[in-house]
Amino acid sequence: NERHLVSPGCRLSKTTVYRFLNERKLMKQAAHPIDRRKFEAELPNDLWQSDVMHGPHVMHEGRLKKTYLIAFLDDHSRLIPYAAFYFSEAVPWYLDALERAITTRGLPRKLYVDNGSAFRSHHLETVTASLGIALLHARPYTPEGKGKIERFFRSVRSMFLADAPPIDSIEALNQAFGQWLQGTYHERRHSATGQSPFERFTANLHCIRSAPANVKDHFRKMARRRVANDRTITLEGNLYEAPVELIGKQIELLYHPHDLQRVEARYQQKSYGLLHRVNTALNCRIKRDRNSQLELHSSCETGELL
Secondary structure, three states: OOOOOOOOOOOOOHHHHHHHHHHOOOOOOOOOOOOOOOOOOOOOOOOEEEEEEEEEEEEEOOEEEEEEEEEEEEOOOOOOOEEEEEOOOOHHHHHHHHHHHHHHHOEOOEEEEOOOOOOOOHHHHHHHHHHOOEEEEOOOOOHHHHHHHHHHHHHHHHHHHOOOOOOOOHHHHHHHHHHHHHHHHOOOOOOOOOOOHHHHHHOOHHHOEOOOOOHHHHHOEEEEEEOOOOOEEEEOOEEEEOOHHHOOOEEEEEEEOOEEEEEEEEEOOEEEEEOEEOOHHHHOOEEEOOOOOEEEOOOOOOOOOO
16 A cells, blocks of 8 residues: 555455465465374374363362363373363373373373473473383474374363263362263274274283382472581471481482472482481480480480480
């Protein structure tokens, strides 16, 4: 209009302008197309895809609260090792879902995730490395690689949520979802594989790596601390006492945030057992000889023996 190339009052649609410019090669040329190929894992648990879907609102503590569906999908069979609705997609809840998936269906060899904060957390990296799982991240702005789990989410929206009766709690939501998952999705013939997800997954059970008996230990957080000269370490606002031989050394502390009574000390891949919280009142009535052996003596105030 500024150059008076179009008659006053004449409106051109964007598609017309685009077609005109494109035919005359006046549009910026697109980059070379990327070579994208369909892929499928050869065996069950070779590769899991994982992502989070925004779920419905349900009543919680007297008000409506949004839910998030955290899901894992086996790339070979399309079976869902575990999926559930949570009130958050943060790291603790994602790791809870991952632990349940592994306990239910065994260890995947690779875990393919997006680039969200939970997927980039150091805690998730530590857990997967401890379990021997390769953690893979999708390239930014390339949703094609997560096509299988996106299709599963579409099925959840169109087949489960669209037909679900009114649900008033997250417990009822997960109960109904679990019934749909096991009774409908896992038993229904998949158009891409020609088999049901359950049938295809269980056809090669000899390839499945079982979860270790101490799987919960692999989900502990890890923090590094230097042991002070008085043998103490601070963690999550708590004071702990370490063995004498670790004084001055930077050690690893393995723990669950919800169970700070059990904090394991490790140095150079060797475990030094569980640490004890420091009882400052008790320390007042205990002295150590030159060999760091404990000796009981009279109380600071009462003069009574321990």
